[in-house]
Amino acid sequence: MFTKFFLLCLSFVFILLLSSFSPAQTDSLVLFSDDFESYTAGGQIACQDTIHINVNWNTWNSIPCDLTEDPYVTNTNSYSGTNSVWIQQDNDLVKPIPNYTYGKYSISFYMYIPTDYTASWGQLAAFYNPDSTEWGFVAKFDPSGNGYINGGGSGAPFSFSYDMWMHNELIVDLNKDSAEYYFEGSLIHSWQWTLAIWGDTCARQLSVTDIMGSDWPLPDPSQWYLDDFMLERLDTIVGVKDFSVPTEFALEQNYPNPFNPVTSIQYAVSSRQFVSLKVYDVLGNEIATLVSEEKSAGTYEVTFSSHSGEVRNLPSGIYFYRLKAGNFVETKKMILLK
Ligand SMILES: [Ca+2]
Numbered sequence: 001m002f003t004k005f006f007l008l009c010l011s012f013v014f015i016l017l018l019s020s021f022s023p024a025q026t027d028s029l030v031l032f033s034d035d036f037e038s039y040t041a042g043g044q045i046a047c048q049d050t051i052h053i054n055v056n057w058n059t060w061n062s063i064p065c066d067l068t069e070d071p072y073v074t075n076t077n078s079y080s081g082t083n084s085v086w087i088q089q090d091n092d093l094v095k096p097i098p099n100y101t102y103g104k105y106s107i108s109f110y111m112y113i114p115t116d117y118t119a120s121w122g123q124l125a126a127f128y129n130p131d132s133t134e135w136g137f138v139a140k141f142d143p144s145g146n147g148y149i150n151g152g153g154s155g156a157p158f159s160f161s162y163d164m165w166m167h168n169e170l171i172v173d174l175n176k177d178s179a180e181y182y183f184e185g186s187l188i189h190s191w192q193w194t195l196a197i198w199g200d201t202c203a204r205q206l207s208v209t210d211i212m213g214s215d216w217p218l219p220d221p222s223q224w225y226l227d228d229f230m231l232e233r234l235d236t237i238v239g240v241k242d243f244s245v246p247t248e249f250a251l252e253q254n255y256p257n258p259f260n261p262v263t264s265i266q267y268a269v270s271s272r273q274f275v276s277l278k279v280y281d282v283l284g285n286e287i288a289t290l291v292s293e294e295k296s297a298g299t300y301e302v303t304f305s306s307h308s309g310e311v312r313n314l315p316s317g318i319y320f321y322r323l324k325a326g327n328f329v330e331t332k333k334m335i336l337l338k
Helices: 002-020
Strands: 027-034 072-074 084-088 092-095 104-112 119-129 132-141 146-151 154-159 165-173 178-183 186-192 209-212 223-237 262-269 273-281 286-295 298-305 317-325 328-336
Touching (some): 104 119, 119 165, 146 178, 146 186, 262 273, 262 317, 286 298
Antiparallel strands (some): 072 084, 092 209, 104 165, 132 146, 178 186, 262 298, 273 286, 317 328
């Protein structure tokens, strides 16, 4: 009996120690994801405006407008569920991004290349004007199992396998002007993002993702499958400052305030709850969603920028941010001063 009691005490102390030394929490905000399960197999997913292709890369919907360029949704092969996108020769699947200039982002997906076929994908760094684009990088997969990534005026080879699902990830940190390409979780190449694909200087910006059939000098034919595409903001929540679990919900005043263009907002969650943190203008219009997910107890910090992501060049003025977590609701005021 004594031993049991002793063990119980010991485990209690251990749990206390664990809770007081919980590691810093990092988190990400999913800006866009698609597992392609909501589309009809056989339908075309993209809708490229070929007349204004450099102006409006307005694709990723199910209204086909170009029979040759747009890839098909298929149920013959998938990473998740039953559907994926079948990208064939000269197809493009394009994901517009609203020209981010600040923040750290991840673009990832799974790819499957049948034996002896080719594939490629790339990321546009910048639009200088409607008709001038700059490639941030391109990854290619040639028919001998050799991959190659070009970025920053240099590159790196890597090997890949046929007939299996493989993970691709590009991480671009616009704050640090750095880029990293990961294949199957391994870092293949890192470079200065604004050096663009061939080492030319370009704007510090993240734009369209272009996922291609062989539109690159690769041996034909190109044919591959793509599933579980995701665009994430990685630097929205930077961690726990206080290792103890908060005893109550709290929403702190943003810092700096007034701000231009970036400010930080801290909040505390005392028990696991669905947390929503949104920014509104004085008319009550929703400007941005900073958090919208279940969070465990802890202290979090999120950044808000007046000109990145879905937010475009907000005017100077008063804005409000509102935290909702369970029954807890609090709103605070912040001032953008340009
Ligand atoms: Ca799927």
